[in-house]
Amino acid sequence: MQKLRGQLDEALVRYFGYPSFRPGQRELIEKLLQGKNVLGLLATGGGKSLIYQLPSLILPFLTLVVTPLISLMVDQVQKLRQQGRRDVAYVNSALNPEEVQQLLREIRSGRYKLLYVSPEKLKHPAVVAALRQRRVSLFAIDEAHCISQWGHDFRTDYLRLPSVVEAVGSPPVLALTATATAEVVEEICRLFHIHRDDLVKQSLNRPNIAYDIQKVDSEQEKREWLLHALAHLGGSGIVYCSTREAVEQVVRLCREAGIDNVHGYHGGMEAMERVLIQEQFLRNQLRLIVATNAFGMGVDKPDIRFVLHYHYPASLEAYVQEVGRIGRDGLPGYAGLVYWPGDTAIHQGLLRAESLSRADVEKFLQVVTGTASRTISFAQLHTELGIGETQMRALFFYAEQAGMVADVVLTKDGYVYHLGTGEQHIAAHRIAEELARVRQAKLEKLQAMEHWLEQTGCLRRAIAAYFGEQADGLTYDMYCCSHCGLDRSYYGRQTGAAARTMSDKEWDLEQVLGRLLGRRSGLESGGSL
Amino acid sequence: MNQLTPREFDVMAPLILGGLLQLAGERTPQSLYYVLVGRKANQTIQDVHHYRLHPYYRLFPGFLKERWQEFVTYFLQSGWMERKKAGDKVRQLTFAITEAGRQQVQRGNERYRLDYWLSPLNGIVYGERLELFWMRLHLLVQTISHLKRRQHAFYPVVQRKQVQAWVKQHLTRPLMRHRLENDQLYNELLEVLSPYDKDMQRLLVDQLSGATQVGHTLEQISVRSGEPLPLVQLKMKWLLTRLLCEVVEAGVQRYPVLSALAAVESARDPRLSASAGETYRLLKKGLGIEEIMNRRRLKRGTVEDHLVEIALHCPEWDISPYLPEEVKQLILHTSRKAGTKRLRIIKDMLGEQCSYLQIRLALAQEGGMMHAEAAGPTG
Ligand SMILES: [Zn+2]
Numbered sequence: 001m002q003k004l005r006g007q008l009d010e011a012l013v014r015y016f017g018y019p020s021f022r023p024g025q026r027e028l029i030e031k032l033l034q035g036k037n038v039l040g041l042l043a044t045g046g047g048k049s050l051i052y053q054l055p056s057l058i059l060p061f062l063t064l065v066v067t068p069l070i071s072l073m074v075d076q077v078q079k080l081r082q083q084g085r086r087d088v089a090y091v092n093s094a095l096n097p098e099e100v101q102q103l104l105r106e107i108r109s110g111r112y113k114l115l116y117v118s119p120e121k122l123k124h125p126a127v128v129a130a131l132r133q134r135r136v137s138l139f140a141i142d143e144a145h146c147i148s149q150w151g152h153d154f155r156t157d158y159l160r161l162p163s164v165v166e167a168v169g170s171p172p173v174l175a176l177t178a179t180a181t182a183e184v185v186e187e188i189c190r191l192f193h194i195h196r197d198d199l200v201k202q203s204l205n206r207p208n209i210a211y212d213i214q215k216v217d218s219e220q221e222k223r224e225w226l227l228h229a230l231a232h233l234g235g236s237g238i239v240y241c242s243t244r245e246a247v248e249q250v251v252r253l254c255r256e257a258g259i260d261n262v263h264g265y266h267g268g269m270e271a272m273e274r275v276l277i278q279e280q281f282l283r284n285q286l287r288l289i290v291a292t293n294a295f296g297m298g299v300d301k302p303d304i305r306f307v308l309h310y311h312y313p314a315s316l317e318a319y320v321q322e323v324g325r326i327g328r329d330g331l332p333g334y335a336g337l338v339y340w341p342g343d344t345a346i347h348q349g350l351l352r353a354e355s356l357s358r359a360d361v362e363k364f365l366q367v368v369t370g371t372a373s374r375t376i377s378f379a380q381l382h383t384e385l386g387i388g389e390t391q392m393r394a395l396f397f398y399a400e401q402a403g404m405v406a407d408v409v410l411t412k413d414g415y416v417y418h419l420g421t422g423e424q425h426i427a428a429h430r431i432a433e434e435l436a437r438v439r440q441a442k443l444e445k446l447q448a449m450e451h452w453l454e455q456t457g458c459l460r461r462a463i464a465a466y467f468g469e470q471a472d473g474l475t476y477d478m479y480c481c482s483h484c485g486l487d488r489s490y491y492g493r494q495t496g497a498a499a500r501t502m503s504d505k506e507w508d509l510e511q512v513l514g515r516l517l518g519r520r521s522g523l524e525s526g527g528s529l
Numbered sequence: 530m531n532q533l534t535p536r537e538f539d540v541m542a543p544l545i546l547g548g549l550l551q552l553a554g555e556r557t558p559q560s561l562y563y564v565l566v567g568r569k570a571n572q573t574i575q576d577v578h579h580y581r582l583h584p585y586y587r588l589f590p591g592f593l594k595e596r597w598q599e600f601v602t603y604f605l606q607s608g609w610m611e612r613k614k615a616g617d618k619v620r621q622l623t624f625a626i627t628e629a630g631r632q633q634v635q636r637g638n639e640r641y642r643l644d645y646w647l648s649p650l651n652g653i654v655y656g657e658r659l660e661l662f663w664m665r666l667h668l669l670v671q672t673i674s675h676l677k678r679r680q681h682a683f684y685p686v687v688q689r690k691q692v693q694a695w696v697k698q699h700l701t702r703p704l705m706r707h708r709l710e711n712d713q714l715y716n717e718l719l720e721v722l723s724p725y726d727k728d729m730q731r732l733l734v735d736q737l738s739g740a741t742q743v744g745h746t747l748e749q750i751s752v753r754s755g756e757p758l759p760l761v762q763l764k765m766k767w768l769l770t771r772l773l774c775e776v777v778e779a780g781v782q783r784y785p786v787l788s789a790l791a792a793v794e795s796a797r798d799p800r801l802s803a804s805a806g807e808t809y810r811l812l813k814k815g816l817g818i819e820e821i822m823n824r825r826r827l828k829r830g831t832v833e834d835h836l837v838e839i840a841l842h843c844p845e846w847d848i849s850p851y852l853p854e855e856v857k858q859l860i861l862h863t864s865r866k867a868g869t870k871r872l873r874i875i876k877d878m879l880g881e882q883c884s885y886l887q888i889r890l891a892l893a894q895e896g897g898m899m900h901a902e903a904a905g906p907t908g
Binding site: 271272279504507515517519 | 591673677715719734737748828885
C-alpha cells in the first residue's frame with residue numbers, strides 16, 4: 001500500500017504536474033487499484049478525468065472511458081496527444097466504418113491504453129469483442145447518472161453497460177457523476193454492484209459561489225435586470241437561455257445597449273464559428289457568451305466570474321452543472337438567476353414538443369416494420385414522424401425492449417435493424433407507457449426546480465438538501481445567497497477582460513500577417529498538429 | 530441565419546428578389562430556396578443552368594425553411610410578388626415579380642452593389658471547393674503561426690478530419706516544408722491580397738487564427754464594420770472566389786502554396802453523396818455489388834441504396850446488368866396497373882420474378898427521367 005501511494009504521488013507530479021490530489025481523487029484511485037467498483041460524486045470541475053487518466057498509466061491493459069459527450073472525448077484526446085501521449089484514442093459515431101475497423105485492429109494489437117467510447121458504439125458486437133480480446137483493466141463510466149430512468153439525462157444506451165462490463169471480463173468499474181440525487185445514487189450502485197462503502201463523495205457545496213435569485217413580473221423586467229447585472233459585473237461570464245431564439249434576442253439586446261464584447265452560442269451554428277467563439281472566450285478575447293445549454297461541457301476556463309440565467313433550467317441538476325463552471329480558480333463568483341414564473345411556459349412547451357403520443361408510437365412501429373430495406377435514415381424518420389434524434393433513439397430502444405426490432409445499429413445517417421417477433425399492439429402500449437413514465441420524471445424535476453425558486457430559505461442549503469447532503473456546516477467565502485443577504489456590488493470589483501479593438505487606420509496588412517505567421521523565425525522541426 | 534434585423538432584411542430582400550426574377554413565370558418560388566441551400570437534386574442543378582442562377586447556388590447553406598417562408602409571405606403582402614398560373618399544360622403555380630419588386634432589386638444594387646458582389650460567384654463550380662480552400666488556409670495559417678512560436682499545443686479551429694489530415698500530410702512534404710520555413714505563405718498572402726482595399730484585406734485576415742489572435746466570426750466583423758451580416762457574408766464569398774480564381778489562373782509557379790490549398794484531389798460527382806459517388810466510381814470500373822461491399826466494408830443495404838441514388842441521378846448509367854429492360858418494363862407496367870409505387874404491393878404481385886432492389890431501381894430511374902423531362906423548356 002505504501003509503495004502504491006508513492007507510485008501515485010510520483011505519477012501525479014510527473015505526468016500531471018500537480019503537487020497533491022484534490023479531495024476524493026486518491027481515495028477513488030486506491031480503491032480501483034484494489035479491484036473495487038466505486039462511485040465518485042464529484043463537483044463539476046472537481047478533477048474527475050484524472051481519476052481514470054492516472055490509473056491508465058499504471059494498469060497493464062486498457063482503461064475504457066464511456067462518455068456520451070463527443071466534444072469532451074475529442075478535447076481530452078487532443079490534449080493528451082498534445083502532451084505526448086500516443087496511446088489514447090476515441091471511438092464514436094462520427095467515425096466512418098473504415099476508421100472504426102482500423103481502430104479496432106489497433107485496439108486488438110494493444111496500441112492503446114486509454115480509450116474513450118460513446119455508449120451507442122458498445123452495441124456493436126465487434127467493438128465488444130475487440131475490447132475483450134485486448135483485455136480491460138478499468139471500466140470508467142462518465143455521466144453515470146444517465147443510466148437512471150429517473151435522472152434528468154436518461155440515455156437508453158447506458159442501460160446496456162452492466163452487461164458490457166460483464167462481457168469484457170468484469171474489470172473494476174469507476175462510475176462518475178457530478179449530480180445525482182439519493183435515488184439515482186441507489187440505482188447506479190445497484191446496477192454496477194457498488195458497495196455503499198465505496199461511494200466517494202465530494203461535497204457539492206461551492207463555497208466561492210454566491211447564489212442570487214431575482215423574481216420579476218414581466219419579460220421587460222427580465223431584460224432590465226440582465227442589462228443592469230451585465231453593466232455591473234466584472235470579469236468574464238455566461239448567460240444561459242433556454243432556446244436559440246432567445247440567445248439571438250439577448251445578444252441583440254446587449255449590442256443595442258452598447259455591450260459589444262458578446263457573442264451567441266448554440267447548436268445551430270457552424271462548427272468553425274463555435275470553435276472560434278470558445279477559443280476567444282478561453283483567451284479572454286471575448287468577455288461574454290450568451291448560450292443555450294449546448295455551451296460549457298468540456299470548456300475548461302478557470303476564471304469564469306459569473307453565470308446568469310435568463311431562463312431557469314429544467315432541473316436543479318442542470319442548474320448546479322451550469323453554475324458549477326464559475327470560479328474553478330477558487331476566487332469568488334456570482335450565480336444570478338432572473339425568475340419570471342411565466343417562463344414555465346417554455347419548459348412546458350419543450351416537454352410537450354418532445355413527448356410522443358400513442359399514435360406517434362404506432363406510426364413509428366408501422367414505418368419501421370413496413371420498411372423493406374430495414375434501413376431507415378434520420379431524415380426519413382423526421383419527415384414521416386416529425387421527431388428529433390433523441391426521440392428516435394428512445395423509440396428504437398423501447399421497440400427493441402418490446403421485441404419489435406432486434407440488432408439495432410446506429411449509423412452515421414440512421415438506423416439498421418432486424419425485425420423482432422413482438423406483437424405490434426401490445427408493444428405500442430408498453431412503449432407508450434414507458435415514455436409516459438420518463439415524461440413524468442422530467443416533469444417532477446422541473447417542479448423541484450420551481451420549488452427551489454419559490455422557497456424562501458437559504459438557496460445553498462436547499463440545493464444541498466435536494467441532493468441529500470448534510471445541510472448544516474455549509475461554508476461560504478464571502479456572501480451566501482440572496483435569501484441570507486448579499487452585496488451584489490462586491491462582484492463588480494474585479495476588472496474585466498479588456499476588449500481589443502484596432503482602428504482602421506492602425507491596421508496594416510504586412511504587419512498583421514507578419515505577426516500572425518511569425519515571419520523570419522524558423523519552423524520548428526518535427527512539429528505536428 | 531435566424532431572426533433578421535431590419536438592416537439584414539434590407540440586404541436579403543433584394544438579393545432574393547433578384548434570384549426570383551430569373552425564375553418568374555417558369556417555376557415555383559421554392560425552387561430558389563433549394564438553389565440557395567445548394568440542394569444536390571437534379572432538378573435544382575438544372576434550374577441553376579437554365580435560369581443562370583450560378584451565383585445563388587449554395588449561397589446560404591444554412592438558410593432555414595421557416596425563414597424562407599417568411600420572405601415569400603412578406604413579398605406577397607408587400608406587392609413585390611404575385612402568384613400566377615403557369616401555361617395551361619402545367620398545373621403548377623408560378624409567380625411574377627411586380628414593378629415594385631423590380632425596384633427593390635434595383636435599389637439593392639444601388640445601395641449595396643449586390644450585382645457587383647454576386648457577379649463572380651459560381652456555386653456549382655466553386656461551392657464546396659471554396660469552403661475547402663478556406664478551411665485549409667485557415668488551419669495552415671493557425672498551424673504555422675504556432676509552430677513558428679514553438680507552441681505545439683493548440684486547438685485546431687477546423688475540426689473536419691479530412692482537412693486536418695490534408696494539412697498534416699502537406700506539412701511533412703520536404704519541398705512544402707522548405708517553402709513554409711521561408712515565409713512562402715506570408716509572401717503569397719501578401720501578394721494576392723495587396724490589390725484589394727483595406728476593408729477587404731481585413732475581412733479575410735481578421736478571421737484567421739494563430740498564436741497572436743483568435744479569428745473573428747463574420748458576425749463580429751459585421752458588428753465592427755457596421756455592415757449587415759448578409760452583406761459581409763456575400764463580400765467574403767466574393768473575395769474568396771476572386772482569390773481562388775486568381776490563384777488557379779496564375780498557377781503553381783507564382784503561388785506554389787496557395788495553389789496546393791486550391792487543388793481538388795478527387796473530382797467528385799456533384800450529383801451524388803460522397804459515399805454513393807465512390808460506389809459509382811467502382812461500378813464504372815466494373816466491380817459488382819459483392820466486391821464493392823467487401824472493398825468498402827459496407828452492408829449490402831447501403832450499397833443497394835447507392836445504386837438507387839445513382840439510378841435516380843445519373844441517367845447515363847447502364848442499369849441493365851442489375852435490371853434487364855424486360856424486368857423493368859414488367860415492374861413499371863405492374864406499378865401503373867396497380868396504381869401504386871409501394872414496394873411491398875408490387876413485390877407481392879410479381880413474386881419471384883424480380884427482387885426488391887430491382888423494383889426500387891425501376892421506380893427510381895423512372896422518377897429521375899420524369900424530373901428531367903419536367904425541367905426541360907416548356908412549350
Ligand atoms: Zn444562503
